[in-house]
Amino acid sequence: MIPSNLQDAGRALAHTRREFLRTAAGVTLGSALLRPSRLRAASSNSRKKVVVVTFGGGARDQETFAPEGQENIPHLMREFIPQASFFTQVVNRGILGHYVATASLATGVYETINNFASLPPQSPTVFEYFRKDLKRPSSDAWVVAPSNGFNRIGESSHRSYGPGLGARVILPKHLLMAATSNDGGDYRHLLRDNYETPYYAPELEGNEFQLQQLEMLLKVSVDDFRTHARTLSSPDELSLYIARRLMREIAPSLLWITMHDIDVAHAGAYSLYIDGIRRTDRLCSDLWKAIQSEPEYAGKTTLFILPDFGRDSDNDAGGNGFQHHRTGDALSRTTWMLVAGPGIREGVVFDRALESTDLVPTLGAMLGFSPTLAQGKPVAELL
């Protein structure tokens, strides 16, 4: 049970986000009574695609949707908000570590696995429900993840699901390291890893994409991969490059991309944190353009963008503001979700409280699978 002061703080955050958006983008306040189903494009579940982007790792209102922060997210504000449904209050009641929180998002259950260990989620992931219920091949569910710690995110340890039923996982940085084993010096800027515990990288295990499959599946030679990587400036740019290749060559129906550049905030340099937000905003726009331009995705893809959680408030003496997400205060637990695509109402803001665990049931209702062990509820405003 969330203490009432936390609920009040969450509601206050939702209210301010709604007001910011109403002022800045002219959006309207939505209601659960106004369902979008009549507007939904007539596409069968088998043709639908979903792309989930975690806007990570964690950004606060004052650097994003508050008036003083909107300059950092021009693409979200100008391009997305007018054509998306925006949920102002998504509460994460779980552990505020990036791996475990992403696992919670992907399972619909507040996971309690060690954030820094190489462990699979305990509950079935969205990828397992999707593949098992809909009898989809492994090529139809993919994860592009930022750091070595995320290599187990694709499938759970649950005995009814687990090995062989999950998503394929690509760790672009690991791939790049393998591709540049002799001349990594030119790529060091793309190999930043795990800002919270920078030295630590768990051993890799799991259903991981191998370097030799780069050419076979993504139709890109190791040389071309290295050459293109030289033109990129951050790990998340590398992730987007790989995601675009996946969309072009494999076109999975369920694609999950975890961004992580923003988490450089743990190093305490505010300018680098802001740079991360601006880059992630731009990459979301680039991804949306890719969705519109790929024939396999255009007109049938729903895009979800949501942070895994926020960061600590300036006003909590127990934290150090933007640097961490350790206090568990309302600002670090309360975040937002933006959804765009065919049948999704455009320019509408919903400020009722959702939970992070509602994502998987919503995806299930959209794509036609049953996440029976997920704790959350489908978001009716999207169905």
Place this chain on the structure above:
Amino acid sequence: MLPRDLKPAQFASYPPEARKLVSNYLATLQQLPLSFLPGLLRELINYDFRFPAERKAHERELAQISALSAGQMRDWFGGFVEIRLSPQLEAFDWVKSPAQFVEQLSAHLWTTHQLDAFRQASNQYAERLRAAVPPEPPPLPRLGITVIGQGVAAYDDPLFLKLRPHGGYFGHVNPDKGLGQLLDAVAARAQAHPLPYGHWYIDGGEEAEHSPALTSLSYKALEPVRMAVLHKMQTELDRPGMGPEALRTILAQMLPADLGMTGDGNKPRDAVLDRFAVSLLTEGSGTQIFSTSFTQWAAREALRRAQPVTLLVHFAPRQRQKPMNELLTTISASPELDLVGSLIDADFGAYYNWLNQQRLTGADQSSFVVWFEGHSQALAIGPSMPQGTESSSSPNLGQLLAWTM
């Protein structure tokens, strides 16, 4: 082991003054819940190396708890009693290693979804303590000064945006010899009001010439210690099975002597300040690699712990961002600097310095000045400074300080 089983001999490894303090209050400590007590012991075990303000606060807190009636104890600690602990936590040697216990307790609270309940219990306890034992007002109004932007030739974006609503913006200050004037002013305060650890100067680069009456720390002077910390991190993580939690535990146990802070025999070292400096580099995040992070964190911790009446913070440029592993493993004598990024870091750091100063007693009488070094922009906050205003006058930094206080 539970608190009721505590015995004096269990504190044998505590430093002498800490041992004496906990022994005096043993009967009180035995009544406290296990979810609370190790957090208190984590502070008390370092009592010998705490700043005067912290020592006084601990003494007053213990005296207050020991004066509570049985009913008041239930009111004050009921929330902590409700916290469910694991058998592993109960079996942990929390007397000897309270900090490690608190780390494990934190993980347990997150995992068992009890963090919010613990947070609520902690906030209620802190409110009750503050009401029963109000913090003492400072002996003179506090003054905070932050200097940002060293080395930046020009910057066109507006500065001090977070602070402007709280004070007066000056766009035409005379920057000549500004840092010297500020150092002179804080030295004068230190000489007029001598207080142990009451007047501080923190520099993110090489410290300027300053009065010995100031408690001072600088990134440059701590470079050997910083390198030793980085080397230790690297060595430990090369060991099989080492993870982030174990590393944190090892770093938290490091003492000044472990990092080469042994002195030259001519001048005795300040054990309290040495411990403080080590904690900045072993417990801070980013302090080992970015001078701006070190400077902000040092100011935050100095304010929180020593509660100075004077604090001059001088930010210097940090090195440019590189892959994190490279920043941690490579120490260059002349790293490439990110001047503008450092200015943005420091501008926000100034806001945090002010926020942290305002958390202390006497906030309504406190003053704060931030200056863009070598340039004409400054902002002043104080009881006599109108809020949200802009001035066209052209004071030098010494005059601006005089107007602000």
